[in-house]
Amino acid sequence: MQAELTIDLGAIRANWRALHRGAETGAVVKADAYGLGLAPVARALAEDGARSFFVAQVEEGVALREVLGPGPEIYVFSGLMAAGDAGFYRDNDLIPCLNSIEQVSDFASHLAEHTFALQLDTGMNRLGLEAADLAHLPTLGEPRLILSHLACADTPEHPQNATQLAAFHEMAPAGRRSLAATGGTLMGANYAFDLTRPGIGLYGGLPFAAAQPVVKLSLPVIQVRDVAVGESVGYGADWIAQRPSRIATLSAGYADGLFRALGAGLTLWSGDTPCPAVGRLSMDLITVDVTDLADAPATLDLLGPHQGIDAVAAAAGTIGYEVLTALGARYARRYVG
Ligand SMILES: *Cc1c(COP(=O)(O)O)cnc(C)c1O
Numbered sequence: 001m002q003a004e005l006t007i008d009l010g011a012i013r014a015n016w017r018a019l020h021r022g023a024e025t026g027a028v029v030k031a032d033a034y035g036l037g038l039a040p041v042a043r044a045l046a047e048d049g050a051r052s053f054f055v056a057q058v059e060e061g062v063a064l065r066e067v068l069g070p071g072p073e074i075y076v077f078s079g080l081m082a083a084g085d086a087g088f089y090r091d092n093d094l095i096p097c098l099n100s101i102e103q104v105s106d107f108a109s110h111l112a113e114h115t116f117a118l119q120l121d122t123g124m125n126r127l128g129l130e131a132a133d134l135a136h137l138p139t140l141g142e143p144r145l146i147l148s149h150l151a152c153a154d155t156p157e158h159p160q161n162a163t164q165l166a167a168f169h170e171m172a173p174a175g176r177r178s179l180a181a182t183g184g185t186l187m188g189a190n191y192a193f194d195l196t197r198p199g200i201g202l203y204g205g206l207p208f209a210a211a212q213p214v215v216k217l218s219l220p221v222i223q224v225r226d227v228a229v230g231e232s233v234g235y236g237a238d239w240i241a242q243r244p245s246r247i248a249t250l251s252a253g254y255a256d257g258l259f260r261a262l263g264a265g266l267t268l269w270s271g272d273t274p275c276p277a278v279g280r281l282s283m284d285l286i287t288v289d290v291t292d293l294a295d296a297p298a299t300l301d302l303l304g305p306h307q308g309i310d311a312v313a314a315a316a317g318t319i320g321y322e323v324l325t326a327l328g329a330r331y332a333r334r335y336v337g
Contacts, residue, residue, distance in 0.1 A: 002332040003219045003252045004299075007036050009044040010337025011212040015202045016045055018210065019185050023192040026052035028181065028199030030060060030077070035257075035325040036203060036214070039067045040335050045202075046072055054197055058085050061094040075117055075145065077127065079103045086110035095144055099127045101136055108138045117145040122167035122179075123160060124151040131171050145195065146172040153183025153191075154207045165191065183207045205320035206310045215324070217303035217331070219250040219268070219286065224296045233287050234279025239264060246291045248275075250300060253284040257326030258302065259316040266315055268300035269307060275300060 019025055027050045033041035042053060042064055052073045055061050061076045068074070070093065079096040080086065080103045089096055089111060096111070097119040098104045107116055121128035128148060129137075148168050152158035161184075168179050177193040182201035184191040186208060201208030204215065227233060227245045250268070254260045258281060266277040268288050279287045288300060303309060309320040316323070 001220045001251065002330055003217060003250075003256065004334055005327060005331035006216040006218075006334045006336060007040070008212070008214050008216075008337045009040060009335055011204065011214045012036075012041060012202050013044055013048045013337070015204065015208065015211045015214070016048060016050065016198070018212075019182070019196065019198045019201055019208070021185055021192045021196060022189060024052060024195045025185075026050065026054060026075075026178070026195050026197045027202060028054040028197050029064065030054065030056035030199070031325050032060075034199060034203045034321065035327045037333060037335070038063060041202075042067050052195055054199075058088045058094060058096075062088055062092050065092040065094065073144070075147075077119070079119065079127075080106050080111065083110050090114060097127075097145075097147060098129070100129060101133050104129075104137050104140065108140060113141075115144045116140070117147060118143045120146060120148040120168065120171050122148040122150075122164040122171065124149055124164070131167070134171060143175060145178055146175045147178040147197070148172075149181065150179065150184050150191075153181060153187065156183070156187050161187065161191075200321055200324075203324055204309065205324065213305065213308050215303050215309065215327075216301065216305075217327075218299040218301050219252045220299050221248045221297055222251050222285075224248045224290065232279075235282060236280055239279040239287075243291070245289055246293075246296070247278065248288045248290045248297065248300065250286045250288060251284065252302070252328075252330070253282050253286060255283045256328035256330050257323070258286065259318070259326070261316045261318075262312070266302075266312070267307060268302055269304060270297045270300055272306070274306070 027045045054075045061074045075095045079099045097117045119128040152160045178195040180191045180196045182198040185196040204211045204213045227241045233239045267274045278289045309323045313320045313323045
């Protein structure tokens with residue numbers, strides 16, 4: 001039996017609405033909507049009125065167009081990476097975010113007349129045209145959107161936010177503009193421009209602290225055994241029972257995106273009762289101390305009301321984004337809301 005991942009589309013919609021800041025609110029659905037399922041997530045947001053979607057790769061854009069049908073705008077962050085991609089952009093009415101002089105030239109040769117966006121680098125040094133490049137662009141029409149991305153928006157007081165904001169105004173004094181992902185959206189009207197691009201906040205993650213939780217992950221118990229004082233559990237015999245213990249073995253492991261680094265720092269929940277994971281987390285199995293439960297549980301929750309993606313991320317030394325996008329293929333996915 002597979003573990004069950006419940007995805008609350010109603011919570012995603014509510015988070016999208018809660019991020020409205022006067023500007024148009026877009027939706028970032030790259031990486032299979034952060035691992036939660038491109039088609040159901042994009043459909044739910046389109047039903048609620050989202051009209052601008054963002055993906056990372058052109059193939060994701062093709063899949064998204066199939067889901068949404070004609071109408072909504074689909075921007076592709078990586079832009080025109082190869083001349084051979086021009087057909088995908090044309091045939092699926094996708095908007096490339098052009099990132100370099102080379103991409104702009106390729107666009108002019110292979111896609112002239114097609115709608116495009118310009119991505120500017122205002123200080124992150126990852127993707128986008130630099131100020132010096134702008135003087136050397138071939139003549140194009142008006143971009144549908146000019147965008148840039150903040151490096152430090154999860155830390156509102158970081159001075160780089162204001163520096164990048166000023167650079168964006170300087171490089172793009174006019175036009176339809178977008179600077180804010182989730183963090184920037186939360187930093188207020190100065191950062192909102194014409195269109196915001198939240199991703200993680202839709203899916204219940206920080207830095208949107210007020211987000212409704214979106215995912216619940218319940219792991220089925222395969223068996224429960226008694227372990228005597230002095231006996232060990234799991235690979236490496238790392239954990240040794242200090243009291244007569246009942247250990248439940250659950251069906252999920254690092255092959256399902258539950259990082260091995262979580263190890264014994266992980267807590268699972270039986271309703272409102274916390275149960276500590278013990279021993280090493282393995283590929284398909286997690287062992288949990290359920291001695292303090294009155295009855296052997298049928299399932300334990302790893303993600304739920306008591307423990308969200310950011311709590312699990314903290315236990316693994318990572319971020320909620322990675323927890324979500326790592327959620328594996330072996331879960332039975334159930335959509336509610
Ligand atoms: C991923 C991404 C976003 C969304 O970021 P969140 O922090 O998830 O809101 C927005 N813009 C760009 C360019 C991105 O790569």
